[in-house]
Amino acid sequence: MLFPTFEFAVFFALAFLGSWLLRPYPVRWRLFLLAASYTFYGWWDWRFTFLLAGSTLVNWTAARGIHRAGDHEGRRTRILFSAVVANLGALGFFKYYGFFVTSVAGGFSRVGLSVNPPLLQVILPIGISFYTFQALSYVIDTYRGDTEPAPFLDFAVYLSFFPHLVAGPIVRARELLPQLQGKADPRRIDAALAFRLIFAGLFKKVVVSSFISSAVVDQVFRNPGQYKNLEVLAGVYGYAIQIYADFSGYTDIAIGAALLLGLRFPQNFDAPYTARSIQDFWRRWHMTLSFWLRDYLYIPLGGNRGGERRMERNVFLTMLLGGLWHGAAWTFVAWGAIHGGAMVVERRFDQWQARRGVVATRWTPVRRWLVTFHIVCFAWIFFRAESFGLAWQVLGRLATGWGVGTLVKPMVVFTIVAMIAAQFVPSTLVERGQVLFSRTGPVVQGVTLALGFLVIDALGPTGVAPFIYFQF
Numbered sequence: 001m002l003f004p005t006f007e008f009a010v011f012f013a014l015a016f017l018g019s020w021l022l023r024p025y026p027v028r029w030r031l032f033l034l035a036a037s038y039t040f041y042g043w044w045d046w047r048f049t050f051l052l053a054g055s056t057l058v059n060w061t062a063a064r065g066i067h068r069a070g071d072h073e074g075r076r077t078r079i080l081f082s083a084v085v086a087n088l089g090a091l092g093f094f095k096y097y098g099f100f101v102t103s104v105a106g107g108f109s110r111v112g113l114s115v116n117p118p119l120l121q122v123i124l125p126i127g128i129s130f131y132t133f134q135a136l137s138y139v140i141d142t143y144r145g146d147t148e149p150a151p152f153l154d155f156a157v158y159l160s161f162f163p164h165l166v167a168g169p170i171v172r173a174r175e176l177l178p179q180l181q182g183k184a185d186p187r188r189i190d191a192a193l194a195f196r197l198i199f200a201g202l203f204k205k206v207v208v209s210s211f212i213s214s215a216v217v218d219q220v221f222r223n224p225g226q227y228k229n230l231e232v233l234a235g236v237y238g239y240a241i242q243i244y245a246d247f248s249g250y251t252d253i254a255i256g257a258a259l260l261l262g263l264r265f266p267q268n269f270d271a272p273y274t275a276r277s278i279q280d281f282w283r284r285w286h287m288t289l290s291f292w293l294r295d296y297l298y299i300p301l302g303g304n305r306g307g308e309r310r311m312e313r314n315v316f317l318t319m320l321l322g323g324l325w326h327g328a329a330w331t332f333v334a335w336g337a338i339h340g341g342a343m344v345v346e347r348r349f350d351q352w353q354a355r356r357g358v359v360a361t362r363w364t365p366v367r368r369w370l371v372t373f374h375i376v377c378f379a380w381i382f383f384r385a386e387s388f389g390l391a392w393q394v395l396g397r398l399a400t401g402w403g404v405g406t407l408v409k410p411m412v413v414f415t416i417v418a419m420i421a422a423q424f425v426p427s428t429l430v431e432r433g434q435v436l437f438s439r440t441g442p443v444v445q446g447v448t449l450a451l452g453f454l455v456i457d458a459l460g461p462t463g464v465a466p467f468i469y470f471q472f
Contacts, residue, residue: 003253004206004464011040012257015162019261020186030153030180033161033261040162041127048125051090052160058086059135060155063142067149076143083139091132094124099328127166129325131159133292138173140296147173154180161263163254167247167469169268170288176263184262192438192445194259199452201252204245205467206460212238212245212415214461216407221384224393228403232394234412239384240377241419244272246468247286271423273376276368278342281376293322312347316340331382331391338379 002008015036022029042049062083069075092100138155141147150158150173158176220227220235227235251268258265268288275281282290301314316337323336385391437445 002464002466003250003257004202004460007043011036016260023184023186023262027153030157033157034153037157037160037162037165041160041165044126045123051094051125051128052131055087055090055131055135056156056159059083059139059159060149060152062086062139063147063149063155066139066143080139080143084136087132087136087139091128094128096328103330130168130170131165133170133289134159134173137170137292137296141173147177150177161258163258163261164265167250167254167467168286168288169251169254169265170292171265175266179263186262189260189262190438191260193434194256195445195449196434196437197252197256197259199449199456201249201254201256202453202456204249204252206456206464208415208419209242209245209249210461210464211459212242212412213465215409215412217242217384219407221386221390221394224390224397227397227401227407228405229398229401230403231405231407232397232401234408234416236377236381236394236398237416238412239380240273240373241416243380243383243468244269245419250467250469271427273373273420274369274423275372275376276365277346277372278339278375279346281372282339289322289325293318297321312344315343315347319343326383331385331388334388334391335379335383338375338382342375342379 015033018032018036019029022032038049038052041052062079065079066076069079138147138158142149154177155173157180158171158173161171161176164171215238216231216235217238220232221239224232224235248269255265255268266288268286270284270287272281272285275284298314298318301317302310303314304311317340319340320333320336323332323334323339326332326335381394382388382391385394437448440448
């Protein structure tokens with residue numbers, strides 16, 4: 001069930017009505033949200049609901065066991081280790097089984113050995129990466145003493161809550177569980193903000209992402225050798241816009257839908273293409289994943305402890321594994337390696353400048369932004385390409401085949417430039433517009449939103465492709 005569909009509109013209307021009618025009755029309300037979430041998830045394939053239920057039971061039991069173990073550190077550690085292995089084992093089997101088998105077979109073939117291991121046709125459950133990371137954070141936080149074990153029903157709702165279930169944001173237990181246990185007044189819901197987020201998300205996904213994908217990105221990355229270098233460049237810039245519009249669009253809709261149900265999600269994007277360093281980019285892009293990797297991977301690896309070189313190693317490994325989390329292919333590993341390597345180089349360059357006493361000029365922020373944006377776009381080539389061969393073709397075509405071509409159309413250029421420029425609009429200006437919209441009457445708000453949705457429907461394509469991050 002996709003957000004920008006009539007089916008979801010009907011589903012959400014029923015979920016909204018049922019949720020607020022049952023909110024005064026905590027147990028019934030939780031049961032209703034759980035049933036709605038499993039219906040939403042099972043819409044793709046009902047068999048996946050058993051995997052979600054199994055994850056819920058295993059991680060709830062592990063957290064309870066860790067809490068009950070008290071001061072028995074050995075028992076607590078064993079339970080934590082078992083839970084981590086169970087979670088990563090399930091994720092590894094469904095997401096990386098084929099990648100591992102083909103990689104091993106390819107490695108043997110390169111040394112002259114023929115190996116034909118059995119290759120099972122494993123279907124990747126939608127959203128498994130997201131709810132696995134949420135489950136892991138809950139168990140680890142319980143082990144660290146940062147989170148108290150929740151009742152089973154609360155944890156089941158937390159893990160399966162449909163707005164964030166299939167593509168995030170990655171919500172921590174300490175962020176959502178207290179809201180499930182608190183009271184909410186529908187009269188205090190910021191409906192204007194929620195509808196503005198939903199509208200913005202739909203526009204980015206249905207209009208911007210769909211247009212730029214069909215107009216240039218899909219064609220360039222399908223066969224880059226057919227196009228001129230400026231067409232390929234437009235395809236690379238276009239993909240940077242497509243994936244941002246697609247993923248941040250999903251996040252906006254998810255946050256808005258949860259807000260209408262009385263629950264708040266953390267922010268997941270903060271104008272990432274305004275970043276002036278790769279480190280700054282990851283403070284703005286998929287922020288909930290960035291913080292997750294920091295808290296549950298980078299810091300356990302040693303973080304900043306142990307000297308400069310060890311810190312650089314930890315940064316690189318974190319980004320490398322973050323790349324692998326995104327997909328079972330070496331191109332994703334390369335994408336993570338580019339970001340990790342760039343962060344290390346940036347740090348060394350800044351230290352070198354500090355030692356030499358280099359003074360920043362008024363053009364320094366612009367130069368840093370240009371370098372950062374193009375490193376990000378360079379890495380997106382490997383993220384988007386289906387193989388290293390295609391990635392090299394894209395890079396090779398950028399340096400050859402000089403010309404403009406037919407794909408570089410005014411609307412394509414305008415969309416790319418406008419989407420980048422929009423991120424430089426001051427947040428205070430957006431907040432002022434939000435306040436003005438909130439102060440208008442419900443009739444004006446309704447008419448405005450209705451006209452906006454009509455524009456989206458008119459500009460959007462027939463049928464909407466799944467969100468890009470569904471495959472992760």
